[in-house]
Amino acid sequence: MLEVNNITIDFASRRGDVRAARNVSLTVERGEILGLVGESGAGKSTIGNAVMGLLESGGAVTKGSIMFEGENLLDMDDSQMRAVRGRRISMIMQDPMTALNPVKTIADQITETISHNLGLNAKDAMQDAINWLKKMDIPNPEERIHHYPHEFSGGQRQRIVIAMALCGKPDLVIADEPTTALDVSVQAQILQLIKKLVAETNIGIILVTHNMGVVAEVTDRVAIMRYGELVEIGPTSKILSAPETDYAKMLIASVPPGDTKLHRLPVPTEDGTLPPAQAATHRDFDENDIILKVKDLSITYNPGGSMFSKSEPVRALQNLSFDLPRGASMGLVGESGSGKSTCARGIIGLTPTSGGQVYFNGHEISAMSEKQRRPLRPAMQMIFQDPYSSLNKRMSILDIIAEPIRFYGLANNRTEIEQQVVSLLERVGLNGDALKRFPHQFSGGQRQRIAVARTLASKPELIICDEPTSALDVSVQAAVLNLIKDLQDEYNLSLLFISHDLPVVRQMCDDIIVLKQGQLVEMDQTDRIFDNPQADYTKELIQLMPHMDDFKQAG
Amino acid sequence: MQKFLQHNIVQDYLRTPSAILSSLVLVAIIFCAIFAGYITNQNPFDPLQLDLMDSQIPPVWLEYGDERFIFGTDEQGRDVLAALFYGSRLSLLVGLASVLLSCFIGIGLGLAAGFFRGTTDTVVTRLADLQMTIPGLIVALMLAGVIKSQISMEMQETVMIYVVILAIGFSDWPKYARVTRSAVMIESQEDYVLAARAMGASPWYILFKHVLPNVMRSNIVIATVGLGIAIMLEATLSFLGAGVPVSTPSLGTLIRTGSNFLFAGEWWVVFFPGLMLILTVFSINILGDWLRDAMNPKLD
Numbered sequence: 053m054l055e056v057n058n059i060t061i062d063f064a065s066r067r068g069d070v071r072a073a074r075n076v077s078l079t080v081e082r083g084e085i086l087g088l089v090g091e092s093g094a095g096k097s098t099i100g101n102a103v104m105g106l107l108e109s110g111g112a113v114t115k116g117s118i119m120f121e122g123e124n125l126l127d128m129d130d131s132q133m134r135a136v137r138g139r140r141i142s143m144i145m146q147d148p149m150t151a152l153n154p155v156k157t158i159a160d161q162i163t164e165t166i167s168h169n170l171g172l173n174a175k176d177a178m179q180d181a182i183n184w185l186k187k188m189d190i191p192n193p194e195e196r197i198h199h200y201p202h203e204f205s206g207g208q209r210q211r212i213v214i215a216m217a218l219c220g221k222p223d224l225v226i227a228d229e230p231t232t233a234l235d236v237s238v239q240a241q242i243l244q245l246i247k248k249l250v251a252e253t254n255i256g257i258i259l260v261t262h263n264m265g266v267v268a269e270v271t272d273r274v275a276i277m278r279y280g281e282l283v284e285i286g287p288t289s290k291i292l293s294a295p296e297t298d299y300a301k302m303l304i305a306s307v308p309p310g311d312t313k314l315h316r317l318p319v320p321t322e323d324g325t326l327p328p329a330q331a332a333t334h335r336d337f338d339e340n341d342i343i344l345k346v347k348d349l350s351i352t353y354n355p356g357g358s359m360f361s362k363s364e365p366v367r368a369l370q371n372l373s374f375d376l377p378r379g380a381s382m383g384l385v386g387e388s389g390s391g392k393s394t395c396a397r398g399i400i401g402l403t404p405t406s407g408g409q410v411y412f413n414g415h416e417i418s419a420m421s422e423k424q425r426r427p428l429r430p431a432m433q434m435i436f437q438d439p440y441s442s443l444n445k446r447m448s449i450l451d452i453i454a455e456p457i458r459f460y461g462l463a464n465n466r467t468e469i470e471q472q473v474v475s476l477l478e479r480v481g482l483n484g485d486a487l488k489r490f491p492h493q494f495s496g497g498q499r500q501r502i503a504v505a506r507t508l509a510s511k512p513e514l515i516i517c518d519e520p521t522s523a524l525d526v527s528v529q530a531a532v533l534n535l536i537k538d539l540q541d542e543y544n545l546s547l548l549f550i551s552h553d554l555p556v557v558r559q560m561c562d563d564i565i566v567l568k569q570g571q572l573v574e575m576d577q578t579d580r581i582f583d584n585p586q587a588d589y590t591k592e593l594i595q596l597m598p599h600m601d602d603f604k605q606a607g
Numbered sequence: 608m609q610k611f612l613q614h615n616i617v618q619d620y621l622r623t624p625s626a627i628l629s630s631l632v633l634v635a636i637i638f639c640a641i642f643a644g645y646i647t648n649q650n651p652f653d654p655l656q657l658d659l660m661d662s663q664i665p666p667v668w669l670e671y672g673d674e675r676f677i678f679g680t681d682e683q684g685r686d687v688l689a690a691l692f693y694g695s696r697l698s699l700l701v702g703l704a705s706v707l708l709s710c711f712i713g714i715g716l717g718l719a720a721g722f723f724r725g726t727t728d729t730v731v732t733r734l735a736d737l738q739m740t741i742p743g744l745i746v747a748l749m750l751a752g753v754i755k756s757q758i759s760m761e762m763q764e765t766v767m768i769y770v771v772i773l774a775i776g777f778s779d780w781p782k783y784a785r786v787t788r789s790a791v792m793i794e795s796q797e798d799y800v801l802a803a804r805a806m807g808a809s810p811w812y813i814l815f816k817h818v819l820p821n822v823m824r825s826n827i828v829i830a831t832v833g834l835g836i837a838i839m840l841e842a843t844l845s846f847l848g849a850g851v852p853v854s855t856p857s858l859g860t861l862i863r864t865g866s867n868f869l870f871a872g873e874w875w876v877v878f879f880p881g882l883m884l885i886l887t888v889f890s891i892n893i894l895g896d897w898l899r900d901a902m903n904p905k906l907d
Contacts, residue, residue: 400805401805402801402804402805422807425807426807429806429807433805434802434805436798436801436802437798438798441797441798441799442797442798442799442801442802443799444799444817444820444821445821446820446821447820455803455806456806459806459807459808503802506802510806
């Protein structure tokens, strides 16, 4: 149905032309879901936009053709293209929070699309729209259709966005990361829905994603891209179980498995070969040597309200207790709004706690003033989620890593500081050349390494990791996770590891706490949580995480 | 140190002819202003060097022109070209000093408002809003005029230049305060501020070490445009008689005195200072425009 032949896409920028895609060819058939995967900068979204004729300004297809049912989309003028867009090819955007117009009701937005594309009158269009909401499993659609976007949850909004993409009865849908902004449980439902719709309506879908789990779950064929080039294309089961190119092998091996805990994730060595994956051995800890003890910790926010109305305080965390033995890793898991990040901030003192105690190395830090806490600070550090935001972009790498050293007075003079920074950089796999450079000169993975080096600068005993790899590409994630594990072994670090990504937590943690809406659901050893979950909510979470295990080779 | 950043900006600069041209013009003007004493054969501020015999000579290419005075002379025998150079020196100095003053007040208040929020924020924002309801020229005119009327003629000679700097500086701060405040509020959300807090750093440490360097970029851009505005304001004040005294003329004062002779046919006394003013401000604005684009990461 769709045939992309050898297209090359260039973007004109202030600093010369940038090639976003080079000689890419792919096809999509009716009733097929094609996964378009790749890491950031691979050009996967660009391909999708090119098919829609919606390249950002400055971008142009300079070579090749895009044949859609026998017609070359690139030869069409604007008005012809408008007739194709929405009616025959439509798009599902990534972020359901911004894809809907907040000042119009759902009814307005869907019926507008329907009457524009299908030429129905208002009454029929409304009936059609209600039917679509029904198909999307939105409860009570006759009434809900008159509501505004903010009255729906994120998952429901994405369903509405999908309904809008499909209500013009297109032949081809381009879904650009349709589930990336959603929680795991919602993601699974949306993927099932997409799969069902394809089977029912015989449309073709290009699913643009960076998530291999999503690919494994729903796609029939998959195309892997890197640096704007197509690396490999073929049936999903074949690519996932027996990839041919080195890059595809590496990409697939980097995905943390959800079924076993590996000693280290496979990352290619310098000669490009992948080391075989080894299962991790169980670690035991001295239950009497507790580095972090949390007792009945509660955190309550007061959203403030206005002059005229007092708002209800939000209970972000309620009565959480746990012990973290020295050298161990504790995982805090939950969906958005579960209170896992709040808990971390409460422990390190970024958010005031409203009840309970936190003991660090036997000292009750929750009752201390900032001044009393100061001597304990170096031993307790935090790695943040987004390395693009956690490094001050006006400071050189030397200054960034040296900041805690200077702040805590851990070195005597300039040369000593510089020596320490260089050895820290080497420890995280960067060399001393980085000293004089600035954060924007590094990739996401390198920046997170720099952030890790800064954390290590004060020789901590406990590191709180707040989703340290969720902003990174999967192959980079594997390397950073391995680094954190290596450092943990080397310095006997204790980790409090916060993540929504279950396979990642499985790789990293000895024990896991599952949180839901600020309350403890389950706490146990990692293997037991994954292999034999007790609480219904945990079972659901584990069942819903995208599995690519079915395709993976044994060993 | 910032090799890469400079490298990028230099690259961009070399590719923008308007930026090259305007900066060349500016450099020439600044050079003439600084070395006015060496490249002119007369100090127009020194009455002893003026000769009434030389008064009202037209530019050299006109009939009765004198090659000692390329752009002619005014009614006191002052060389227009020399006055032009000495005048731009004063204009640039006042402009630069008042922009620095505005920046100092504006950035300081903006930092406090954006970082500490609450009452500080309310007070600063309301103050800025209030001042922005009155045009900058009126504020400066009021300040300069009131002070000028209160001091003696002798004092005016020396003090008036500082009064003008003060008046212009105080009239233009809300712009910097607003930009700084919103930039601080954005930067404070960034994780590196959180990281510094997690390290145990005090608000003052975070404010000066982390937040301030990150809000300077947008301020530098508006300060460039602000420099053009300040020079114009100074010229306007001087033209209206609330600026520097006639004995030490700035471009505005030259235009003011020159305008008296406009209808007598001596157009050159007002024309050249006016041209100089336009050229200076225009170049600064072009350069400011380019700087805004070049420093805007979204256009990369």
